[in-house]
Amino acid sequence: MNHAAExxxxxxxxxxAFLVMGAALALIGAIxxxxxxxxxxxxxxxxxxxxxxxxxxxxxxxxxxxxxxGRPVIHEILIGIFISITTPVTLMLLARAALYRDRAExxxxxxxSVASSNFPPADESKS
Amino acid sequence: xxxxxxxxxxxxxxLMWMTLNSFSIGHFVLGSIIALFASWAMAxxxxxxxxxxxxxxxxxxxxxxxxxxxxxxxxxxxxxLTGRTTRRKSDFLTIHLDLKDTxxxxxxxxxxxxxxxxxxxxxNSVDGTLLMHVLDLVDDDAWTDLVKNRYEKLLMEIxx
Numbered sequence: 001m002n003h004a005a006e007x008x009x010x011x012x013x014x015x016x017a018f019l020v021m022g023a024a025l026a027l028i029g030a031i032x033x034x035x036x037x038x039x040x041x042x043x044x045x046x047x048x049x050x051x052x053x054x055x056x057x058x059x060x061x062x063x064x065x066x067x068x069x070g071r072p073v074i075h076e077i078l079i080g081i082f083i084s085i086t087t088p089v090t091l092m093l094l095a096r097a098a099l100y101r102d103r104a105e106x107x108x109x110x111x112x113s114v115a116s117s118n119f120p121p122a123d124e125s126k127s
Numbered sequence: 128x129x130x131x132x133x134x135x136x137x138x139x140x141x142l143m144w145m146t147l148n149s150f151s152i153g154h155f156v157l158g159s160i161i162a163l164f165a166s167w168a169m170a171x172x173x174x175x176x177x178x179x180x181x182x183x184x185x186x187x188x189x190x191x192x193x194x195x196x197x198x199x200x201x202x203x204x205x206x207x208l209t210g211r212t213t214r215r216k217s218d219f220l221t222i223h224l225d226l227k228d229t230x231x232x233x234x235x236x237x238x239x240x241x242x243x244x245x246x247x248x249x250x251n252s253v254d255g256t257l258l259m260h261v262l263d264l265v266d267d268d269a270w271t272d273l274v275k276n277r278y279e280k281l282l283m284e285i286x287x
Contacts, residue, residue: 032207044262047243075146088240095248114256
């Protein structure tokens with residue numbers, strides 16, 4: 001990026017801060033995959049990358065190209081919007097596949113399906 | 128069939144087209160044509176049409192959600208980095224939802240999923256039961272209160 005020198009200092013700091021924050025969140029999400037114990041806990045780790053991980057990189061990109069181009073460049077925000085909308089689809093598919101598997105194996109830690117009409121009261125899922 | 132069956136969809140598509148290309152008259156015309164045809168294609172699928180009743184509450188919802196996402200990002204990062212496994216209890220949580228509007232439910236699913244630390248797992252549309260998983264479940268009631276009063280109440284005001 002030979003244009004980078006044209007950036008004013010405050011913009012360079014903001015871009016760097018957002019970029020490092022987004023990248024760090026994605027990395028920590030990956031570490032979470034490694035450290036968390038169960039499948040359902042690991043479900044939460046990648047949402048770091050899809051929420052403010054993406055958000056940080058998108059913000060950095062918007063500030064950088066707006067300053068370089070001299071006109072507002074905001075189409076990156078669409079990436080953020082579409083990632084937010086599509087993440088739940090994948091996550092629910094994975095989670096329900098895991099629930100199905102664990103129920104088939106009669107895992108005592110997994111609550112019974114709420115999809116059946118006669119599901120037990122909420123407190124029975126723990127103990 | 129009306130000329131513009133999904134005005135919100137058409138407007139969003141036009142806005143997206145112009146953000147991706149440029150804000151000029153030429154792209155306005157081209158984008159309008161595409162948005163028009165896309166909304167006719169959508170009409171052929173006959174999806175449920177969302178009805179937003181209180182527009183002015185949307186910025187408030189967006190603000191609350193963005194704030195909560197930042198807060199829970201910090202919480203989950205600290206859990207992963209410090210590796211708190213002894214005090215922390217992650218568990219399933221069942222919540223009864225009064226929300227019935229499908230668009231509002233979809234938005235609630237996006238909110239709960241986008242917020243690290245909570246995940247939407249299963250929903251039974253007959254009796255409105257939601258099964259979710261929470262990474263750091265300190266207090267069942269606090270989480271139920273968060274979903275019911277912070278998000279669901281506002282979504283019900285907007286959509287129902």
